[in-house]
Amino acid sequence: MLTRRGLLWAGAGGWLAARTYAADSPGAVTSGTEEVVAALPGKRPLIQHAFRPPNFETPLADLAAPFTPNNAFFVRYHLALIPEVDPLQWRLQVGGASAQRPLTLSLQELKHDFTLVTVPAVNQCAGNRRGLFAPRVPGVQWGNGGMGNARWRGVRLRDVLRRSEISADAVEAVFSGADSAVLPSTPGFAKSLPVDRALDENTLIAFEMNGEPLPHWNGAPARLVVPGWAGTYWVKHLTDIRIEPKPFDGFWMKGGYRIPTGVFPGRRFVTQETPETTPVTEILVNSLIVSPAPGSRLQRGRPAQLSGKAWDGGSGIVRVEVSVDGRQSWRAATLGADLGRFAWREFHYALDTSRAGPLQVAVRAHSRSGATQPDKLIFNPSGYHDNIVQTLAAEVA
Amino acid sequence: MMRRAARLGWVPAALLCAAVCSALWADAAPASRATEITQLKDSPGRDLTVGRCIICHSVEYIPANAPAMDRASWQKSVQKMRERFGAPITDDEAKQILDYLAANYSDKKSP
Numbered sequence: 001m002l003t004r005r006g007l008l009w010a011g012a013g014g015w016l017a018a019r020t021y022a023a024d025s026p027g028a029v030t031s032g033t034e035e036v037v038a039a040l041p042g043k044r045p046l047i048q049h050a051f052r053p054p055n056f057e058t059p060l061a062d063l064a065a066p067f068t069p070n071n072a073f074f075v076r077y078h079l080a081l082i083p084e085v086d087p088l089q090w091r092l093q094v095g096g097a098s099a100q101r102p103l104t105l106s107l108q109e110l111k112h113d114f115t116l117v118t119v120p121a122v123n124q125c126a127g128n129r130r131g132l133f134a135p136r137v138p139g140v141q142w143g144n145g146g147m148g149n150a151r152w153r154g155v156r157l158r159d160v161l162r163r164s165e166i167s168a169d170a171v172e173a174v175f176s177g178a179d180s181a182v183l184p185s186t187p188g189f190a191k192s193l194p195v196d197r198a199l200d201e202n203t204l205i206a207f208e209m210n211g212e213p214l215p216h217w218n219g220a221p222a223r224l225v226v227p228g229w230a231g232t233y234w235v236k237h238l239t240d241i242r243i244e245p246k247p248f249d250g251f252w253m254k255g256g257y258r259i260p261t262g263v264f265p266g267r268r269f270v271t272q273e274t275p276e277t278t279p280v281t282e283i284l285v286n287s288l289i290v291s292p293a294p295g296s297r298l299q300r301g302r303p304a305q306l307s308g309k310a311w312d313g314g315s316g317i318v319r320v321e322v323s324v325d326g327r328q329s330w331r332a333a334t335l336g337a338d339l340g341r342f343a344w345r346e347f348h349y350a351l352d353t354s355r356a357g358p359l360q361v362a363v364r365a366h367s368r369s370g371a372t373q374p375d376k377l378i379f380n381p382s383g384y385h386d387n388i389v390q391t392l393a394a395e396v397a
Numbered sequence: 398m399m400r401r402a403a404r405l406g407w408v409p410a411a412l413l414c415a416a417v418c419s420a421l422w423a424d425a426a427p428a429s430r431a432t433e434i435t436q437l438k439d440s441p442g443r444d445l446t447v448g449r450c451i452i453c454h455s456v457e458y459i460p461a462n463a464p465a466m467d468r469a470s471w472q473k474s475v476q477k478m479r480e481r482f483g484a485p486i487t488d489d490e491a492k493q494i495l496d497y498l499a500a501n502y503s504d505k506k507s508p
Contacts, residue, residue, distance in 0.1 A: 052455040080453060136465035136505065138474065140458075182453050185483020255481060 022276040053077035058145035067147030087221040096242030098170035099370035121227035121342035130383030137383040154206030158199040169245040173198035178237035227342035228314030247271040282313030286387040287365040310365035311344035318365040321376035361392040442497025468499035
């Protein structure tokens with residue numbers, strides 16, 4: 001069913017460049033670390049954090065488009081054995097103690113037996129911006145590009161789960177994929193969702209991304225899409241769903257992707273919570289300045305536009321504000337088209353370039369649910385939820 | 398790198414295969430600054446560290462994490478690899494690896 005040819009991709013991935021960015025202030029759009037840029041097969045050059053397992057970040061310039069191109073979309077794996085899955089041989093198993101009618105579905109059956117839907121949504125790694133934490137914390141040192149926005153097409157998970165006749169005692173749905181660890185002793189990558197989030201109409205088993213089949217490195221032939229929730233739940237190369245009457249105790253739920261309990265806003269995952277820690281769940285309201293690039297020199301008197309993206313966990317963005325006077329006063333940016341409440345929203349703002357000198361810009365987004373970005377980072381030891389007010393230092397000359 | 402991996406004594410075939418894949422890749426990469434930063438500092442314990450770590454992952458994780466690490470955090474990391482991820486590392490090897498990482502990749506600034 002699965003081949004291991006994917007393992008040998010590494011020799012083909014060429015080094016392209018290495019460059020160093022200067023360290024910058026909190027909230028600014030540089031990581032302060034060495035950046036290596038390299039291309040995986042089928043991808044354009046991305047910022048390489050690790051080649052095995054592959055962890056590649058989308059460069060800032062590739063986050064400018066309304067939908068992030070598939071060949072520029074970030075890649076994130078925990079485990080090194082990543083098979084190329086034959087879509088004709090692929091099967092999805094649905095079962096577990098709370099599924100009264102276990103199913104096996106081919107891709108063909110999935111596409112023809114269920115309603116097809118498309119959801120535009122941000123996929124953001126829980127650890128996006130970890131590399132910007134001060135003090136620094138261990139883990140993949142992501143800058144801003146552990147995220148992207150895409151149109152995900154597939155079928156509703158709930159339609160599939162209903163066919164498996166879930167019993168009333170169901171508590172969590174557990175998902176695993178075809179990728180695996182080198183050592184049998186390493187826990188496989190499996191994640192769970194509260195059963196109500198699994199049954200949400202927006203949670204998909206997706207097989208297309210931006211109108212094309214899912215790229216290999218983004219979970220072909222089918223992956224879970226959980227709009228509004230961190231990327232860790234979007235299990236790639238999905239092969240197995242189990243509906244269970246008890247909380248899942250796998251390593252990637254109990255031993256990782258956890259934040260201090262009661263500190264951050266967002267949906268609680270109660271069956272996985274302890275008095276000390278709780279799983280990362282929803283994406284917090286956030287923004288990103290895409291241009292001008294950090295440290296740009298803007299020509300005096302020439303029009304210059306600040307632009308970027310704002311998003312949250314699914315309430316939608318109602319306002320983006322810009323300050324150019326050290327956060328004393330804020331003015332509204334112009335919002336771009338509403339691509340859907342789980343997608344990001346573009347914003348634009350005309351910068352005043354009439355006077356020469358340094359330009360310090362701050363940006364904050366407001367969600368429809370009334371949340372905004374904090375001024376200071378809420379430190380947590382695993383480096384999640386960096387949604388502080390974004391800043392840009394430029395110069396008018 | 399490949400020769401070093403082969404000198405490490407007992408390594409199961411599957412693990413050796415993984416190591417060789419990494420080594421082949423390293424050999425294929427052109428000499429540049431980019432390759433330098435994936436090569437670990439040459440000091441006692443490096444061969445053992447490379448040999449054990451690349452069973453599961455490339456060594457880029459080590460310099461990339463150095464700014465967040467001190468001896469205590471490397472100890473936690475090595476322990477996690479052994480206990481949570483089942484890395485085949487003996488007590489004696491773990492000490493050598495920890496000494497190497499603590500001496501070469503502990504750039505955490507004290508508060």
